[in-house]
Amino acid sequence: MDLGESEKNWTDLIMIPYGRQDITQEDIDAVVAGLKSDYLTQGPLAPQFEQSVAQYCDAQFAVAVNSATSALHIACLSLGLGPGDIAWTSPNSFVASANCAIYCGATVDFVDIDPLTYNISASALEEKLQEAKNLNRLPKVVIPVHFAGQSCEMKKIHALSMEYGFRIIEDASHAIGGRYLNKPIGNCEYSDIAVFSFHPVKIITTAEGGMAVTNDGELAKRMRLFRSHGISSDPKDMDPRPVDEIWNYQQIELGYNYRMTELQAALGLSQIKRLDHYVSKRHELAKRYDSLLGDENVVTPYQNPDTYSAYHLYPIQIRGQDAAVLRKKIYGELLAKDIRVNIHYIPIHLQPFYARQGFFIGDFPHAENYYARTLSLPLFPRLPDLDQNFVVQVLLSASK
Numbered sequence: 001m002d003l004g005e006s007e008k009n010w011t012d013l014i015m016i017p018y019g020r021q022d023i024t025q026e027d028i029d030a031v032v033a034g035l036k037s038d039y040l041t042q043g044p045l046a047p048q049f050e051q052s053v054a055q056y057c058d059a060q061f062a063v064a065v066n067s068a069t070s071a072l073h074i075a076c077l078s079l080g081l082g083p084g085d086i087a088w089t090s091p092n093s094f095v096a097s098a099n100c101a102i103y104c105g106a107t108v109d110f111v112d113i114d115p116l117t118y119n120i121s122a123s124a125l126e127e128k129l130q131e132a133k134n135l136n137r138l139p140k141v142v143i144p145v146h147f148a149g150q151s152c153e154m155k156k157i158h159a160l161s162m163e164y165g166f167r168i169i170e171d172a173s174h175a176i177g178g179r180y181l182n183k184p185i186g187n188c189e190y191s192d193i194a195v196f197s198f199h200p201v202k203i204i205t206t207a208e209g210g211m212a213v214t215n216d217g218e219l220a221k222r223m224r225l226f227r228s229h230g231i232s233s234d235p236k237d238m239d240p241r242p243v244d245e246i247w248n249y250q251q252i253e254l255g256y257n258y259r260m261t262e263l264q265a266a267l268g269l270s271q272i273k274r275l276d277h278y279v280s281k282r283h284e285l286a287k288r289y290d291s292l293l294g295d296e297n298v299v300t301p302y303q304n305p306d307t308y309s310a311y312h313l314y315p316i317q318i319r320g321q322d323a324a325v326l327r328k329k330i331y332g333e334l335l336a337k338d339i340r341v342n343i344h345y346i347p348i349h350l351q352p353f354y355a356r357q358g359f360f361i362g363d364f365p366h367a368e369n370y371y372a373r374t375l376s377l378p379l380f381p382r383l384p385d386l387d388q389n390f391v392v393q394v395l396l397s398a399s400k
């Protein structure tokens, strides 16, 4: 797969990171053109980037923001999540998947993962919903996270949302370019809103940046309001009294400044052209890892046949009784060779902030057991085969 010219000469790179952006001369030219244009923010490029993501995902609306964290926040706000409400998510995620609900004054709880896919378990969700119904503690919003880029079982989760009356925000931060039941992740067929991240380690980047996509025009409108101070200049939104002035605008809600700049959008528009190439390159590298590690004493990432992963991550598990000790040794030996592997994720409920919300070790045993054994190997489109071989060689010699 030819990705075209890249700025970085990989033979010069000594350190091997777990993830890395790819920036071409075309990207640089696009950003420079944005810099020379009339608008640095609130110009035409962010709406163009929104259109291009909506089109790619087959969703009707897209709202560009300055991070996926902001996108999750305005998604929760647009669904009316607030004090007294409950949101559920996966403990095997980045803290932002849970924090967004706390920002709204809601309470967070978690549903344990499926030990095969590391995604939120649909059957654990069903059990927990039944219990919550009996206790009158049903969630208003559930936030499934497409871990490593592989979709959750959205069809089942959606059916449960119909039965128990909750709304769904897909945290698809890892998953742009992935597919579920042969349709693009983000088409929102089984959710209200899906959220993408464009942080540099993710599939495509805008430096910082995120996007919320939806098929619900009312939710899109609410998210746009929350993105920009809660201010509208559409007479339809306004209190009728003072609308007779053409300069009028009104603050309808308490919003934020979560806007994406034109420079970020210019980079996004340039990057999205290579999205499919990036994902197929990630698949090639994942297959190479699968075959290099297949006979070894590690668990390679299971792929649900309903899904085509965006492969943001390649998380392995170390087998055996002393996996946690061995994992630490492997991590240290890789780091000594400047191979910057990472751990995804320390379960959210074990973070001190969440421990203070009343969570304990043992609350979500599958997420905790997975965390004790996992290691994310370097995976990004321009990872050279030789570097990948080196990673595997150091990993295997450290596991002896």
Ligand SMILES: *Cc1c(COP(=O)(O)O)cnc(C)c1O
Residues within 6 Å of the ligand: 066, 067, 068, 069, 070, 093, 094, 096, 097, 145, 171, 173, 174, 196, 197, 198, 199, 208, 209, 210
């Ligand atoms: C990266 C990430 C986020 C946050 O993305 P930002 O764009 O950095 O705010 C949220 N959820 C998950 C699962 C992520 O991996």
